[in-house]
Amino acid sequence: MSLSSASSNSERVHFERSLRRLEQDVLRMGALVENSFRLSHQALFSQNLEAAKSLPLLDKQIDRYYRQIELDCATLMTLEAPVAQDLRLLSAFMQLVRDLERIGDYAEDLAEIAIKLLPYPPHACLPQIEVMSHHAQAMLATSLVALADLDANAGRSIKELDDKVDTAYDTLYHTLAHQQDIQGIVEPILLLALVIRHLERMADHATNIGQRVTYIVTGHR
Amino acid sequence: MTLLAFLLGLALGIGFWLWQRQRLQRQLKQMLGVLQTDASSTAMSVVSRLRQEIAQANEHRSQLEERLQTWRRLLEVAPLGYLQVDEENRLLWCNEQARHLLQIDRWEPRQLRLLLELVRSYELDQLIEQTRHQQKPTIQEWVFHPPCLDGEAMGEVRSLTLRASSWPLPHGDVGVFLENRQPLIELAQSRNQWFSDLAHELRTPLTSIRLVAEALQGRLENPARRWVEQLLQETNRLINLIQNWLELSNLEKNPSKSLTYQSLELRSLIQSAWQTLEPLAQQKQLCLAYVGPDTLWIRADEARLTQVFLNLFDNSIKHSHRQGTIRVEVTATEAPVLDSEETVDSLLFSNASDQPDGDASPSLIQIDMIDAGSGFADSDLPHVFKRLYRGDPSRQKSQGTSEPFTLVGSSGSGLGLSIIQQIIQAHGGTVHARNHPETGGAWLQIKLPDHKNLS
Numbered sequence: 001m002s003l004s005s006a007s008s009n010s011e012r013v014h015f016e017r018s019l020r021r022l023e024q025d026v027l028r029m030g031a032l033v034e035n036s037f038r039l040s041h042q043a044l045f046s047q048n049l050e051a052a053k054s055l056p057l058l059d060k061q062i063d064r065y066y067r068q069i070e071l072d073c074a075t076l077m078t079l080e081a082p083v084a085q086d087l088r089l090l091s092a093f094m095q096l097v098r099d100l101e102r103i104g105d106y107a108e109d110l111a112e113i114a115i116k117l118l119p120y121p122p123h124a125c126l127p128q129i130e131v132m133s134h135h136a137q138a139m140l141a142t143s144l145v146a147l148a149d150l151d152a153n154a155g156r157s158i159k160e161l162d163d164k165v166d167t168a169y170d171t172l173y174h175t176l177a178h179q180q181d182i183q184g185i186v187e188p189i190l191l192l193a194l195v196i197r198h199l200e201r202m203a204d205h206a207t208n209i210g211q212r213v214t215y216i217v218t219g220h221r
Numbered sequence: 222m223t224l225l226a227f228l229l230g231l232a233l234g235i236g237f238w239l240w241q242r243q244r245l246q247r248q249l250k251q252m253l254g255v256l257q258t259d260a261s262s263t264a265m266s267v268v269s270r271l272r273q274e275i276a277q278a279n280e281h282r283s284q285l286e287e288r289l290q291t292w293r294r295l296l297e298v299a300p301l302g303y304l305q306v307d308e309e310n311r312l313l314w315c316n317e318q319a320r321h322l323l324q325i326d327r328w329e330p331r332q333l334r335l336l337l338e339l340v341r342s343y344e345l346d347q348l349i350e351q352t353r354h355q356q357k358p359t360i361q362e363w364v365f366h367p368p369c370l371d372g373e374a375m376g377e378v379r380s381l382t383l384r385a386s387s388w389p390l391p392h393g394d395v396g397v398f399l400e401n402r403q404p405l406i407e408l409a410q411s412r413n414q415w416f417s418d419l420a421h422e423l424r425t426p427l428t429s430i431r432l433v434a435e436a437l438q439g440r441l442e443n444p445a446r447r448w449v450e451q452l453l454q455e456t457n458r459l460i461n462l463i464q465n466w467l468e469l470s471n472l473e474k475n476p477s478k479s480l481t482y483q484s485l486e487l488r489s490l491i492q493s494a495w496q497t498l499e500p501l502a503q504q505k506q507l508c509l510a511y512v513g514p515d516t517l518w519i520r521a522d523e524a525r526l527t528q529v530f531l532n533l534f535d536n537s538i539k540h541s542h543r544q545g546t547i548r549v550e551v552t553a554t555e556a557p558v559l560d561s562e563e564t565v566d567s568l569l570f571s572n573a574s575d576q577p578d579g580d581a582s583p584s585l586i587q588i589d590m591i592d593a594g595s596g597f598a599d600s601d602l603p604h605v606f607k608r609l610y611r612g613d614p615s616r617q618k619s620q621g622t623s624e625p626f627t628l629v630g631s632s633g634s635g636l637g638l639s640i641i642q643q644i645i646q647a648h649g650g651t652v653h654a655r656n657h658p659e660t661g662g663a664w665l666q667i668k669l670p671d672h673k674n675l676s
Contacts, residue, residue, distance in 0.1 A: 017309065031346070
């Protein structure tokens, strides 16, 4: 991150070092969440059972990072009493990791749904859901890039991507809800409705991350 | 009188000057001593020696700088990717290939940024942390997924298998060399695909040949009948070989899809496998000694596990001496975690503070099969599990034993142990081959996890 380090005050240097370490942890957690999102996508759309089974452990790791980062942020805020951008940075981190952790949880849920969907033949609207998942993953990637660069404008572009995901959600919901002449079990349709809901929530959380980055830089949402 | 005072003063002044000069000379000599290469002759004065030494030092430094520039340029254009991070994981430098492989496009050379900001690879980061912590060079291979910010194009993005060799450097820096293994992986995959396709193609003509041979067998008299029987035998052997090869490839590609887990009782499985091969064992008066729990239930694929034991017993019977004993020892242990190979998953979980918490740890079932035969040749031991590896031909028994049983790999196809390893690995276990220190025969140790809660 482009934090200026003009002053040679050793306390300041120590504080910046702690900030950098914290930022590293947040980015590590982001990379893990990206991984788990990708694995859940493979589980759902490529019927990759190994990917689905590896998610619970990955999610535990993500949760561990979440708790640790929250604690470190609180500690740093108490000990160093930062102001202005540094304070916004720390409080934004605390909120950001909540969003990341939620995305990780949703990815785990998607993997569970993938396992439940295995016995059934693939549904006709799976390709559209796959595109929706790709969009959501792209949003997560964009928001993490925005975090790494502290780019305020990215928040706006993510909002536009979010609109695409919302439209896809509406269309797919309409398709699934108005299916007629269903023969056999209705479970696959139910599960797919849950899938698109989870994907839409994941996209919303990614948008939140982008908005928090804007907040860090400008102080406004 | 004044003249004396004047001369005294002059002498004092001159003495003072001489002393200062001596001091200067001493300091210059000291400085000359500091310059390590004192190749100048002592005939010249100290000042000119110093001048010469400084000139030499400057020249030496410019030579070193030039050499440094050459090395740096070489590293920049090297076919291997290279990047260097400092103690806080900020990227100090990366060369062209590294930027290409990891798609680092937002890096400016003068900017110090965290590596994780530029390339969000958890595995790379953990590798660097591990190298710095252990201060040992490490090699890790993982699948890298290039970032894609466009939802529509994400389907086209190809992931790379990268191998990184990291080196600890002074001051907490770490240097990482990156190799693109994707071409090799794709080559191996296409080669396997060719073999499988070939095997598929061979199956149909061989089946027709077998049909014709069986038809002929009924209509001929000896000696032609015997020839046709031999024809039939060899054809069956070929068909079995191809069948096993295809199954092996299938197991390798989709381990979890090919297995159907059931609850089995291990002892009865082993006993039934032994009974199938009883006639062969009787010929050499071999007997089976079972040591272990009377009933042990595990979850595994019944047909495949039976095949494992059939292959194991077949190998042991073939290589045992007469009136020997084949020992099977089964123990169930509570192992916390299995050995993990270097895969993506294990790298994701290799964080030192990680421990699976709260879950019931799977029990480990260890099966040792020890025979009293000739054992493995030491030179064969690293290769026994490779496909079609047959070891020292002098250890092969003759193929003359009658074959009313079409056992897999029984004709010494070289696939028997490969199949065992593949099936055990598909169950998530490991198998090791050694020579037993007591009996001198072959000792195969199988470790199987007991998936109590597998769907």
